[in-house]
Amino acid sequence: MxxxxxxxxxxxxxxxxxxxxxxxxPSTGDRTKLYERLDRALDNGRLTGGGMLVREFEDRIAHMAGTRHCIAVCNATAALEVIIRAQNLHGEIIIPSMTFIATAHAVRYMGATPVFADIDPVTGTIDPDHVETLITPHTTAIIGVHLWGQPCDVDRLADIAHRHNLTLIYDAAHGIGCSHGPTPIGGFGHAEVFSFNATKVVNSFEGGAIVTNDDDFALRVRQAHNFGFIAPGLIGGLGTNAKMSEASGAMGLTSLDxxxxxxxxxxxxxxxxxxxxxxxxxxxxxxxxxxxxxxxxxxxxxxxxxxxxxxxxxxxxxxxxxxxxxLMYFSPACHQLEPYRSEHPVTLPHTERLAEQVIALxxxxxxxxxxxxxxxxxxxxxxxxxxxxxxxxxxxxxxxxxxxxxxxxxx
Ligand code: T4K
Known part of the structure; x- marks a missing residue:
């Protein structure tokens, strides 16, 4: 006192x-269950690359998200990168600046240019009106962020993406178990990405997932996150290694419990x-x-x-x-950080005001x-x-x- x-x-x-x-x-759940799962993985010798724990984790996440497909990955940043490459997104991608730096960096890391949109001052999520003013002939996609688990204005963004023929992705790093009305976050846009980093409500040490209802896209993402393998020994195209390990699967399942x-x-x-x-x-x-x-x-x-x-x-x-x-989630906002603030200085009044005020307890x-x-x-x-x-x-x-x-x- x-x-x-x-x-x-x-x-x-x-x-x-x-x-x-x-x-x-982190919320670690029941250690006995975690150790049992780890024992099973160690006993059967499949530690990564399509093991039973990751498969079970994917099924449970797809069920929660209400999607046909879930591809578990090593983290959400890699998930965004895999999607950007698999969807061949280039040019300009519109994203909010009020997000963790990973959203912007994933875009930039894959060679596209993040274009920062301002936010709705009430929710802090991307402002569809501002998004529409930022669309140019170079725009290929919009990535909305469900900030602090709140859904973006998914209807307006879907309408904008449809009218301008843009890919719509959601960074749902905070969004597992959240919804837009009765509809779980996960099935909006072309694909959504969850994070299961240790600091998240569901954690798999490090981890993430791509969820989608698009069968063809799910197949391409599944291949791309595993070196481009279509079948053992058969490469269908470019890929990387963004797989989730069985240890992460064990933690993820235990956290989900x-x-x-x-x-x-x-x-x-x-x-x-x-x-x-x-x-x-x-x-x-x-x-x-x-x-x-x-x-x-x-x-x-x-x-x-x-x-x-x-x-x-x-x-x-x-x-x-x-x-x-x-912590300051999120301050400074992405456009106030390097390399963005030097390369493309912009002013985003609502974002800057919120970024100056936030404290996460x-x-x-x-x-x-x-x-x-x-x-x-x-x-x-x-x-x-x-x-x-x-x-x-x-x-x-x-x-x-x-x-x-x-x-x-x-x-
Ligand atoms: N999109 C959005 C909107 C995101 O918020 C994130 C990540 C991503 C994309 C990318 O997801 P991932 O690629 O990470 O899956 C953390 C996390 O590392 C990051 O995952 C998260 N968002 C971001 C909001 O927060 P830092 O640098 O603030 O976290 P860190 O490691 O300093 O930890 C924060 C606090 O948590 C510390 O006070 C200590 C505590 N902590 C942390 C860890 C890792 C623990 O007690 N135990 C732990 O194991 O980035």
Whole structure:
């Protein structure tokens, strides 16, 4: 319990948490089941390349996503790259800038140019109106991102893609178990990509999946993610190695076993954050549209400095000093990062405003309701003492390069 500003760890007080509270602490599920699965894989000797665990994982993901096909891959970035190549996407690909850098890098890495669209200021997902203004004769595709598990405006994007004859892909890295209305995320556009990175609601250590209802495309992707093999010894075309291993399959299945529990835990945590942080000036817990299912893996608060009295970065520093390792998902936005900001400078007002405000707070099975109470107490304390904290934070900032140069010059 902080009594005064000097009790904050940032200003020399004792940190609230002895052990760091993390945003992406993995949910590992039942270890006995994991070890049993690993034993089976080790016993039968098939460790990758079409093993039984990966096949079972693919079936379960396809079922959740409501798609005919699922191809498990080593991570979602590779999945995007495989799709871009398999679909021969080149030229310009329109994507949101409010996403993890992987979305932009996958496009660029495959030799196409990411063109950044602004977002809907309410949801943070790609703005279809802006997308339409960015289409040129060089545009080949749109990649929407279901940010924090919220569906993009899938109907409008489908209409735009159809009218302009563009491929529509979704980066659904955050989207497993989420939906657009009653329809699960997974079957929209030409294909969708999930991430099962350790920090995700379903984790396979590292991993991802491509889901689609297009039979021919699924076949091409399955070949492309395995060196282009059509059959043993027979190569049908260009490919890479983006296969998921059986160890990842074992972890993915074990994580899926507890998916419902983890989401229920996340939802309870989200509700608690929302209730405990209600009414604080300039601070909003991002609201998820109840018409769509969410997995509540991301609890995002937005700090509006004009009303909160302190900048997001100050609150972040306060929290981190207390051993609450909050993250900025996603800040800076992609167009503010290299190589994009030097090569194609653009201004995206809604994206920039959101990127300046976001903080993702700890969630997942390792975060207890008692932790959330304590985190919220710190946040409440910080907002209630914002003027004093902001002033002291400013005083503690290292001198800027110019100040250092001029003070050294004066000396
Ligand atoms: N599209 C979108 C929209 C994405 O968000 C992502 C990935 C992708 C595409 C690409 O998916 P993958 O190719 O990764 O499958 C992390 C993850 O590495 C990345 O998967 C994720 N999104 C992104 C949002 O977050 P970092 O650099 O922020 O994570 P990292 O490793 O610093 O971990 C975050 C926190 O989680 C840390 O505070 C520590 C904790 N943590 C992390 C790991 C890996 C653990 O407690 N245990 C762990 O094993 O990128």
């Amino acid at each position: 902080k009594r005064g500003v000097d009790d904050l760890a940032l200003f020399g007080g004792h940190a609230e948490f002895d052990q760091t509270l993390l945003v992406g602490r 507890v998916f419902d529990e983890v989401v229920a835990h996340n939802k309870a945590g989200y509700d608690l954050y929302r209730d405990l942080l209600a009414g604080l000036p300039g601070l909003t817990v991002h609201a998820y549209d109840p018409r769509h299912r969410n997995n509540f893996q991301y609890v995002v608060v937005k700090v509006d400095q004009d009303h909160a009295g302190l900048h997001r970065d100050v609150l972040l520093d306060v929290l981190r000093a207390e051993n609450v390792y909050a 700890p969630t997942g099975p390792a975060t207890t309701s008692s932790d959330i109470h304590r985190v919220c107490e710190i946040v409440r304390f910080a907002i209630e003492h914002s003027a004093e904290i902001a002033a002291q934070w400013q005083d503690n900032q290292p001198e800027t390069a110019e100040q250092l140069v001029s003070s050294h010059g004066e000396a």
